[in-house]
Amino acid sequence: MSITTLFLLAAIMAVFGVFGYLKGVRWAISALLLLLVIFILVEKRSDTIASTINGLYLGVMLTLKGGLAAIASGDLESAAALLESTTRPVTEQNRQMVLLLVVLAVVGAAMLLSLVWKSKPSPLGMLFGLAYGYLLSAAMLPLLLPGSGGRLPIPFLRAAAAPAPGAAAAAEAASTGSLLNRLLTSLGDPQSIRLVGWLLGFIIVLILLLSVRNSAKSGSKKKG
Amino acid sequence: MGPVESLFIVLILLFGMVGVVRSWERELGVTTMLLISLFLIIFLFGAEASGRITGRMSILGMGDQQVTVLVSLLAVLLLLVIAFISYQGIGLTYPGSGKKPTLSLAVGLINGYLLAGSIWYYLARADWPMMSVVPTYSAFYNFFVRLLPPAIFGWQFFILLAVAMLIFRIIK
Numbered sequence: 126m127s128i129t130t131l132f133l134l135a136a137i138m139a140v141f142g143v144f145g146y147l148k149g150v151r152w153a154i155s156a157l158l159l160l161l162v163i164f165i166l167v168e169k170r171s172d173t174i175a176s177t178i179n180g181l182y183l184g185v186m187l188t189l190k191g192g193l194a195a196i197a198s199g200d201l202e203s204a205a206a207l208l209e210s211t212t213r214p215v216t217e218q219n220r221q222m223v224l225l226l227v228v229l230a231v232v233g234a235a236m237l238l239s240l241v242w243k244s245k246p247s248p249l250g251m252l253f254g255l256a257y258g259y260l261l262s263a264a265m266l267p268l269l270l271p272g273s274g275g276r277l278p279i280p281f282l283r284a285a286a287a288p289a290p291g292a293a294a295a296a297e298a299a300s301t302g303s304l305l306n307r308l309l310t311s312l313g314d315p316q317s318i319r320l321v322g323w324l325l326g327f328i329i330v331l332i333l334l335l336s337v338r339n340s341a342k343s344g345s346k347k348k349g
Numbered sequence: 350m351g352p353v354e355s356l357f358i359v360l361i362l363l364f365g366m367v368g369v370v371r372s373w374e375r376e377l378g379v380t381t382m383l384l385i386s387l388f389l390i391i392f393l394f395g396a397e398a399s400g401r402i403t404g405r406m407s408i409l410g411m412g413d414q415q416v417t418v419l420v421s422l423l424a425v426l427l428l429l430v431i432a433f434i435s436y437q438g439i440g441l442t443y444p445g446s447g448k449k450p451t452l453s454l455a456v457g458l459i460n461g462y463l464l465a466g467s468i469w470y471y472l473a474r475a476d477w478p479m480m481s482v483v484p485t486y487s488a489f490y491n492f493f494v495r496l497l498p499p500a501i502f503g504w505q506f507f508i509l510l511a512v513a514m515l516i517f518r519i520i521k
Contacts, residue, residue, distance in 0.1 A: 131355050135362045142366045248370055255366075309492040322501035329462075330510060332455050333380060337517040339452075340374055340443035 130266055134277070137265075138258035145254015149244030153253030156235035160257060163231045164264045167224050168282060174227060175215040186211045225268040232261065353482050354490045357469045361461035367436075368457015369450050376456040378441035379432070381514050383463045386431040388507035390424045390467075391499055414476075421475035425468050432464050443518055463498050470497035 145153035166174055187193060187207060195204040215223045235257075244250075263277040278284060312321065368376045394402070406416045434440070472480070473494055486494075494500070498507075 131358065135359050138359075139362055139366055142363075143369055146366075146370055251366065251370060255363075306488040309488045313488075313492055313495075318495050318501075321496060325496060326502060326506065329459055330513075332452075332459060333377070333510065333514060334517055336373055336377060336452055336456060337443060337514045340377065340445040341518055341520060343445040 130270060133266060133270075134259070134262045137262045138255050141258035141261065142251050142255040144239075145257060146246050146248065146251035148239045148242070148250060148254075150247045150250040150253060151244050152235075152239050152242050153247075153250040153257060155238060155242075157253050157257045157260065159235060160228075160231055160260050160264070163228060164260055164279070165282065167228060167264055171220070171224055174224065175220055178215050178223065179213045182214045183208060183211055221268045221271065225265060228261070228264045228268070353469075353477075354487065354493060357465050360465040361458060364461025364465065365454050365458040368453045368455075368460065371453070371457075373449055373453040373456045374443040374445040375440075376453060376460055377443045377514070379435040379460050380456060380463070381441050381511055382431055382435040383428075383460060384507045384511035384514070386428060387463065387467060387498060387502075388504050388511065390427060391504040391507065394420045394424055395504065418475040418478050421471040422478065424471045428464060428467055428471075466497040467499055470494070470499045 187204065190207055190211075192204045192207045195201075195207065259277065260279065263279050263283065267276050276283065312318070402416055402420060406419070411419070472478070
């Protein structure tokens with residue numbers, strides 16, 4: 126799993142975990158079930174999705190361009206010619222992008238659902254929100270970053286991808302030159318580590334003491 | 350980035366989320382307990398104490414590596430017990446209003462760093478006992494493992510910070 130994939134996964138899970146907590150368990154379960162259905166379709170029936178979208182588009186175009194009238198008058202040849210001349214919206218080249226749009230449309234629908242359903246914040250909602258984030262990442266990342274090892278395993282639906290012989294070495298070799306790795310390698314000397322450690326310690330001390338001070342102040346205000 | 354560092358980074362992020370849910374004043378109590386427990390662990394099982402323990406354990410026929418594994422597992426166990434008590438049981442709480450999600454996230458992430466980071470450190474020191482984690486590690490792992498709490502902070506840091514937090518809590 127590449128670092129980009131990992132941080133995208135963590136960020137998406139964190140966002141939807143918090144969202145699930147805020148929007149409650151009812152929204153989180155409904156959104157998760159909806160996404161699960163779409164995930165199964167994208168995973169197992171991507172051909173059906175593509176042909177359905179193409180079919181719907183052709184039907185609409187046939188109607189708009191007068192193809193139905195041609196069929197009604199028995200002129201099937203002109204209707205067939207009309208169908209032949211209409212380009213399909215989903216092709217092999219843009220199929221990944223269309224599937225990604227389908228997944229994003231379902232996320233949009235879930236967001237709309239959250240505006241309608243008002244419920245109390247719930248820790249259980251957070252758990253379902255986390256699961257939603259994971260499933261969304263599993264659906265989106267292979268479409269968004271193809272070939273980057275972003276195929277997350279899903280129980281019963283998608284097995285963990287077994288690394289090909291030599292894949293780990295190849296990935297390591299490919300990533301050696303990445304900007305982050307070069308940065309980490311350059312920061313790896315003891316002096317830099319000590320400096321980063323000091324910085325980290327300073328940030329921790331600052332956050333903790335400021336929040337404790339904040340707490341003491343609000344505590345005395347309450348008493349006052 | 351391999352699965353070990355991924356796991357621990359995700360764990361730290363999850364603690365950040367737990368912080369948002371529980372709110373910062375409750376998280377600060379956990380932070381104090383974690384700081385005290387890290388002080389105890391480093392003070393009790395640090396380099397000097399390890400030499401003493403190794404000397405005593407050698408009577409039982411244990412080698413240096415076995416003692417390191419034992420001490421590391423004890424440290425992990427102690428951290429887990431204290432974290433469980435702090436999160437689940439009656440813990441230290443600080444007064445305050447819970448409407449500060451950014452602060453709650455920051456304190457939650459610090460707790461994640463202290464707990465998950467220390468567990469990572471001790472398991473790595475023991476060479477991942479009972480787990481199938483094998484070198485070679487990524488550049489990220491090699492960098493981050495040197496920035497884990499017990500690796501960069503001494504016991505003085507943990508106890509001073511814990512005491513300062515307790516004093517700041519009392520002073521009006």
